[in-house]
Amino acid sequence: MIRPAGPNEKSSFPENPSSALEMMMEHYGSAVLRTAYFYLGDRHLAEDVSQEVFIRAFRNWAAFRGDSSVKTWLTRITINLCRDKLGLKAMLEQPTDPLLLQRTESYSVEEEALERLNRTEILRNIAKLPAHYHEVIYLFYYLDLATREIAEVTESPEGTVRGRLHRARELLGQYLVKEGLTQ
Numbered sequence: 001m002i003r004p005a006g007p008n009e010k011s012s013f014p015e016n017p018s019s020a021l022e023m024m025m026e027h028y029g030s031a032v033l034r035t036a037y038f039y040l041g042d043r044h045l046a047e048d049v050s051q052e053v054f055i056r057a058f059r060n061w062a063a064f065r066g067d068s069s070v071k072t073w074l075t076r077i078t079i080n081l082c083r084d085k086l087g088l089k090a091m092l093e094q095p096t097d098p099l100l101l102q103r104t105e106s107y108s109v110e111e112e113a114l115e116r117l118n119r120t121e122i123l124r125n126i127a128k129l130p131a132h133y134h135e136v137i138y139l140f141y142y143l144d145l146a147t148r149e150i151a152e153v154t155e156s157p158e159g160t161v162r163g164r165l166h167r168a169r170e171l172l173g174q175y176l177v178k179e180g181l182t183q
Contacts, residue, residue: 010066017061025054028071031143032078038138039082049081056081068152075143076153079135125175133168140165 013020032053036046056077057064064073126134139145139153147165151158 008069008071010064010070013070017058020061021054021058024057024070024074028074029054031071032074035075035078035138035143036082038142039079040085045085049078049085052081053077069149071143072145072149072152075139075145075149079153122172122176125172125179128175129168129171132164133171136161136164137168137172 013023029050033046033050036049036053037043040046040049053074057074064070068076126137128134129137135154136150139150140147145153147158147161150156150161150165154161156164
């Protein structure tokens with residue numbers, strides 16, 4: 001498995017929380033935003049969660065022991081915040097009138113990429129999977145986390161993660177065959 005270049009261990013980051021934060025945002029900002037968007041499906045909520053992730057990382061940098069990689073730690077924070085946000089979002093009344101959901105006229109390149117990513121057939125089918133299955137698919141294939149790291153992030157046994165990943169692949173394959181996207 002090819003790992004992205006860049007620092008991943010706490011020892012690769014400056015001790016100063018401000019400098020470490022800057023480095024984390026530079027190396028993992030896009031991944032945090034994509035993960036939040038994947039979970040929440042809302043650009044504005046994803047941006048809010050991304051900001052909160054880095055605020056928490058800044059506040060807890062000294063307490064972070066480095067038992068997991070920085071990427072795994074940030075991913076865990078992101079997922080926990082998304083789960084919290086989803087709980088709140090479910091309780092709040094969401095506007096259904098399209099006029100209330102107006103989009104801004106200008107998009108950043110990153111926003112356009114997120115929109116294209118959201119429209120892909122495979123992601124659409126991944127979203128049909130039960131939450132615990134699409135979570136492991138996303139973490140494994142899109143964030144390139146190992147099953148051990150996914151176990152840390154989701155606070156599940158590694159065997160459970162491997163089982164979920166196997167079952168998710170099977171279900172996704174069935175969905176893709178059913179839609180004629182593969183044989």
